[in-house]
Amino acid sequence: MSDNKKQWLSTVYMKAKEKFSERKSLFATSSGSKVEPIYGPEDLHSWNYHEKLGFPGEYPFTRGIQPTMYRGRLWTMRQYAGFGDAAESNARFKYLISQGQTGISVAFDLPTQIGYDSDDEYVEGEVGKVGVAISSLADMEALTKDLPLDQVTTSMTINATGGMLLAMYAAAAKKQGVSLDKIGGTIQNDILKEYIARGTYIFPAKQSLRLLTDQMSWCFTNAPRFNTISISGYHMREAGCTAAQEVAFTIANAIQYSDAAIEAGLNFDEFASQFSFFWACHSVFFEEVAKFRAAKRIWAKIAKEKYGSQSPRAQMLRFHTQTGGATLTAQQVDNNVVRTAYQGLSAVLGGTQSLHTNSRDEALAIPTEESAQLALRTQQVLAYETGVADVIDPLAGSYYIESLTDSLEKEITSYLDKIADMGGSLAAIEQGYQQREIQESAYIMQKQIEEKSKIVVGVNDFINENDPPVKVFRVDPSIGKKRVQQMKELHKIRDLDSVTKNLNELKIAAEGTTNLMPFLISSFESYATIGEVCSVLRQVWGEYQENVTL
Amino acid sequence: MKLNQAVKVLIAKPGLDGHDRGAKVVARSLRDAGMEVIYTGIRQTPKMIAETALQEDVNVVGLSILSGAHLEIFPKIIKEMEDRDININEVLLFCGGIIPDEDVERVKKMGFHGVFGPGSDTRDIIKFINDFFS
Numbered sequence: 001m002s003d004n005k006k007q008w009l010s011t012v013y014m015k016a017k018e019k020f021s022e023r024k025s026l027f028a029t030s031s032g033s034k035v036e037p038i039y040g041p042e043d044l045h046s047w048n049y050h051e052k053l054g055f056p057g058e059y060p061f062t063r064g065i066q067p068t069m070y071r072g073r074l075w076t077m078r079q080y081a082g083f084g085d086a087a088e089s090n091a092r093f094k095y096l097i098s099q100g101q102t103g104i105s106v107a108f109d110l111p112t113q114i115g116y117d118s119d120d121e122y123v124e125g126e127v128g129k130v131g132v133a134i135s136s137l138a139d140m141e142a143l144t145k146d147l148p149l150d151q152v153t154t155s156m157t158i159n160a161t162g163g164m165l166l167a168m169y170a171a172a173a174k175k176q177g178v179s180l181d182k183i184g185g186t187i188q189n190d191i192l193k194e195y196i197a198r199g200t201y202i203f204p205a206k207q208s209l210r211l212l213t214d215q216m217s218w219c220f221t222n223a224p225r226f227n228t229i230s231i232s233g234y235h236m237r238e239a240g241c242t243a244a245q246e247v248a249f250t251i252a253n254a255i256q257y258s259d260a261a262i263e264a265g266l267n268f269d270e271f272a273s274q275f276s277f278f279w280a281c282h283s284v285f286f287e288e289v290a291k292f293r294a295a296k297r298i299w300a301k302i303a304k305e306k307y308g309s310q311s312p313r314a315q316m317l318r319f320h321t322q323t324g325g326a327t328l329t330a331q332q333v334d335n336n337v338v339r340t341a342y343q344g345l346s347a348v349l350g351g352t353q354s355l356h357t358n359s360r361d362e363a364l365a366i367p368t369e370e371s372a373q374l375a376l377r378t379q380q381v382l383a384y385e386t387g388v389a390d391v392i393d394p395l396a397g398s399y400y401i402e403s404l405t406d407s408l409e410k411e412i413t414s415y416l417d418k419i420a421d422m423g424g425s426l427a428a429i430e431q432g433y434q435q436r437e438i439q440e441s442a443y444i445m446q447k448q449i450e451e452k453s454k455i456v457v458g459v460n461d462f463i464n465e466n467d468p469p470v471k472v473f474r475v476d477p478s479i480g481k482k483r484v485q486q487m488k489e490l491h492k493i494r495d496l497d498s499v500t501k502n503l504n505e506l507k508i509a510a511e512g513t514t515n516l517m518p519f520l521i522s523s524f525e526s527y528a529t530i531g532e533v534c535s536v537l538r539q540v541w542g543e544y545q546e547n548v549t550l
Numbered sequence: 551m552k553l554n555q556a557v558k559v560l561i562a563k564p565g566l567d568g569h570d571r572g573a574k575v576v577a578r579s580l581r582d583a584g585m586e587v588i589y590t591g592i593r594q595t596p597k598m599i600a601e602t603a604l605q606e607d608v609n610v611v612g613l614s615i616l617s618g619a620h621l622e623i624f625p626k627i628i629k630e631m632e633d634r635d636i637n638i639n640e641v642l643l644f645c646g647g648i649i650p651d652e653d654v655e656r657v658k659k660m661g662f663h664g665v666f667g668p669g670s671d672t673r674d675i676i677k678f679i680n681d682f683f684s
Contacts, residue, residue, distance in 0.1 A: 125622025239570070240575075328668075330669050363648075363669075364650060442571050443578055446672065450672065546592060550574060550577055550581075
């Protein structure tokens with residue numbers, strides 16, 4: 001009989017290992033930390049329950065941000081959707097709601113994301129492809145038609161033009177007769193990660209941060225149910241970084257936003273109460289669960305220790321999770337359903353507030369209606385059949401989970417220290433630090449796949465020679481022409497004098513320091529387009545230039 | 551076609567999407583394989599790509615796009631290259647990203663010799679280029 005882990009490892013385990021060697025020379029997490037054969041009480045030697053975990057709904061929120069978690073209310077099933085024109089997307093949202101989805105999540109096309117109208121020559125071929133095209137309030141009205149904006153919460157994946165879409169949404173709500181204090185949802189609005197990984201930036205950092213803090217202060221007074229930012233690790237993870245880097249770079253961005261908001265005169269406990277976070281969940285199961293738990297603990301500590309927060313709401317890391325798009329394979333697409341189910345389970349065991357499960361065909365195109373339904377059903381099976389939602393933080397106390405949570409916390413904190421030494425997240429981005437770290441991790445992973453030290457089922461092992469063709473969704477190719485026509489009609493019906501007057505006022509406001517939100521709202525109410533609004537701001541503010549790293 | 555110097559490759563990202571993971575991994579793999587690689591960064595217009603190809607006098611142009619706009623944008627890039635008297639039979643064109651199966655033939659007809667979608671092995675891309683120039 002062994003007395004402790006060390007003794008067991010050096011005798012019993014070693015002997016067996018000599019006889020039957022291990023499958024790999026090194027077992028490791030995605031972040032490269034060594035994974036031992038077993039974990040035991042020795043690994044949690046000085047571990048203190050109250051300090052590390054506490055109870056759900058209490059600091060440091062490791063076990064969950066609400067006392068009842070999923071026993072009270074299940075996570076929000078929020079499938080990201082949008083394509084074509086506003087009317088088509090509106091129909092898809094209504095379909096998803098009829099299927100039991102509990103919140104809507106809007107994907108915008110790239111022209112909308114970077115501030116060009118659908119009829120701009122520069123964006124030909126891109127209109128309505130990866131999301132819905134919204135160029136003016138008329139489109140926003142069509143997008144939200146018959147959706148009661150005082151009841152539905154809306155998440156919008158929009159960043160550089162987040163303020164513009166929020167202004168249009170508010171204007172649409174007003175037209176529905178809904179008062180602004182009743183509208184709720186989340187705008188992604190995380191421009192720093194656009195500079196690092198996602199790429200839909202427009203303006204330089206200083207002006208982008210001003211646009212953000214204007215929205216924070218406007219929402220706090222006018223639309224307090226809106227989360228003004230969803231600080232996102234998802235896209236950096238998709239671009240190739242590890243779980244630890246994902247959390248570190250995201251929290252470093254959260255610190256940068258907090259500093260900017262404080263500098264703009266806002267109060268941490270007020271604006272941080274409207275922060276939400278957005279994580280990926282990839283396939284290394286326990287690491288993902290531990291990642292979510294570590295992130296909650298780290299943010300709570302930073303809120304309290306760095307910013308002196310007194311408000312539990314500002315200390316809790318509320319988060320949305322999406323399964324890993326980059327883990328989907330174009331080969332043997334049905335395998336993606338299985339991957340997504342495991343990934344979704346890790347997000348739920350990590351205590352997510354809302355979840356998007358990817359569809360099986362998303363390595364090939366945006367999903368078909370059948371695939372989107374299956375993805376939603378995957379969450380419903382998880383929620384209603386498996387029983388995993390019945391106990392709060394059920395993996396707590398596992399020697400491995402707690403060791404991994406601690407070691408991830410340590411690794412994340414050391415990245416955070418490094419970024420702080422570089423002068424903060426923005427300074428590090430300007431030096432290309434996060435970009436290079438992400439590229440390096442992506443490159444290493446690619447080589448691991450090619451050398452087969454990392455197996456991707458159906459891609460580098462267990463290959464089928466003849467994969468049956470997959471029927472993919474295609475956006476109606478006439479969408480570009482249709483949108484040009486819709487824009488022509490808009491230009492005919494609006495009052496150009498009113499548009500010009502509002503855009504002039506916006507320009508003056510942008511040159512100064514007043515809050516831009518009222519000016520954006522009145523511009524859109526006069527049916528100015530997103531292209532016109534962004535063109536005014538481009539003139540005043542200039543544009544961000546990519547720091548190309550390789 | 552045989553070259554006297556290292557193969558010179560332009561990796562470019564046309565279209566508006568910012569998904570540069572694949573482009574960067576490919577660029578670095580080709581560089582590690584001894585090729586001279588120029589990477590443009592994202593949001594390159596057809597004119598910008600053709601102009602860089604001309605100025606840098608490249609042997610290979612690899613385009614990565616994930617926004618679904620390839621059928622609209624690729625012909626424009628080829629036209630801009632031809633307008634600059636670049637002989638697209640002498641420059642090896644290939645592409646990657648999200649190109650649905652049913653579009654592969656059309657893209658090949660435009661002049662792209664290789665289409666490398668998700669799950670491609672960079673060693674296959676290296677071999678594809680080396681075979682062309684041997």
